[in-house]
Amino acid sequence: MARIDVEALDKSFGGFHAVKSASFTVEDGQFLCLLGPSGCGKTTTLRMIAGLELPTAGTIRLDGEDVTMNRASARDIAFVFQLFALYPHMNVRRNIGFPLKCEGIGAAERDRRVVEAARILRISHLLDRSVSGLAGGDRQRVALGRAIVRKPKCFLMDEPLGALDTEMREAMIHELRALHDRLGATTVYVTHDQLEAMAMADRIAVMNNGVVEQVASPRDVYDRPASLFVADFIGSPPMNFLPFRGGLQTGAEAITLGERDVAIPAAREAMAESELVLGVRPEHVRFTDQGMVRGEVYGTEYLGTTQIVTVTTHYGALKARSASSRSFRIGETVGLDFRPDTLSIFDKASGRAIRTALHEGGAHG
């Protein structure tokens, strides 16, 4: 198992700059998710770690060894593809054993390890079946089998659950995490699904337009987003944004929104008068008659235990999460209040989160 260091990685395809100076580290045994919308460069980054693409600039180190320009086969890694990539002309046993065969390992040892991998993945009964008859989940297990049978330095997975239906996906999320806990293998996992990333990852690297916006634990990515993009991308519904104009002194504990003061976590840096954005998670919006923001109820979405209430305000539509027991009339005027210790402030021009007391206590990338 190994530690992966990615430093200032760049990749251009002709005129298209797919990855811009991406840097992050995956510690030995860590499960890192590369998360972002399609086209953000996450798969390209993964393929560069695998050696399937060569970077335009930057370095990749596996356990300290520079492998940036090494051939894929010389890196001792395993890759799980979204489309499984099982060889149709081989049965399950030969598919799982294929990497061992490439390494020239003898038949007896090969079979022992194939059986062991199949047992871990609970597909022993499928070993002599043809891969084309298998269900999606079983095919993905076979693909995982082909990855774990070799005991590689690390696992790279490119949306391995993307081709499965929802039910199978939920089950595989738990299985993958359990497998990771059992094998303790360094894993880089690419997904565009924040729920997958939140459920499995030790750390999440959020990418957008080829840039790594934040690398942090799932909790930090959600509670302390490093940029407007992260705040918007993570969470469903996403964070509410209230634009305002103002400045901040170091240590300031309130901002002026419209006519009224809003308490915020104490600022840890100063900001000259400029366009700023106040970020509020829907679950941190409270309904009070004395609320500092007033608006009309536009609609509600019932989610079972909670409901999402959309309120039209001076700052645009705000979404609030509320207990589903409470009832709202469409058009009703309500007052909204925010939980001060959870608010984020962003610089609108750069999208960057301004450092406040919110960031203390949490690891921040």
Add this chain to the structure above:
Amino acid sequence: MTSATAAHSVVEPSATTRRLAGSLVVLYAIITMIPLVWIMLTAFKSPDDAISYPPKVMFKPSLEGFCNLFTTRSRQTPEFIRSLGPPQGLCDSIARERNMVVAGPSNYVPRFVNSLIIAFGSTVLAVTLGTLSAYGFSRFRVPLKDDLLFFILSTRMMPPIAVAIPIYLMYRTIGLSDTRLGMILLYTSVNVSLAVWLLKGFIDEIPREYEEAAMIDGYTRFQAFVKVVLPQATTGIAATAIFCLIFAWNEYAFAVLLTSGNAQTAPPFIPIIIGEGGQDWPAVAAGTTLFLVPIVVFTVLLRKHLLRGITFGAVRK
């Protein structure tokens, strides 16, 4: 079977429709088969039966056509023939009935061998080059890819015979005229554009994840190409090979122009038979019938590859 039919048509065809469609197919098959059957029948007729009018459908089969195809004969006086010993084999006895003796083998076998070597040689070369370049075009970032592909296709836009004279002059200058190598190179250059385009389509359909997985598992790209891509491209390779072979096997115009005593193929040779001692239609028909055999055998051998949808179901798209 029923469900497969239902998947493509909204209404299940009625029994009448099926019968009608069936009879149309049979009728069409009969119409296309008549010339072939006629050639095969003619091959077994005697020269008199072959030109009788009205044409004979029932006749006494004879091997004279095949004998005349494979041998050359000389006319002798009956006295001379009687002075010889017993006939040397079947063809000699047939010849003697017509006051002739077998003088030696004809050129049909060497011409047929030329055809085999040139057609299969150029097919192997065109498919090999085609597979490699199709893989390159399919998987790599080739500068000016679209222009190059169009250029390759454009070599097919002009009828090959339009360049026959320049090629004849070039071949004569560089000594490729009337050589098997020259014909193999010529047919390869005509076929390779077809092979690249056909095979690129097939290889595009093979997910690149297969060879990427193999490369990560320890293969070099070339090993992955040979062990993973090729087995899955067999369908396309077989289809392409048949197309290339049919062209090279049947080609007439270049063969007439560029080959004579040494590298002549069967197509220009067969019509020459007509001129040797009267219009010997059974010999021509026999030559044509045998000429059909290699293509039929090759196609039948490759049929199972043509029908097998090998990647079906292994990758979810």
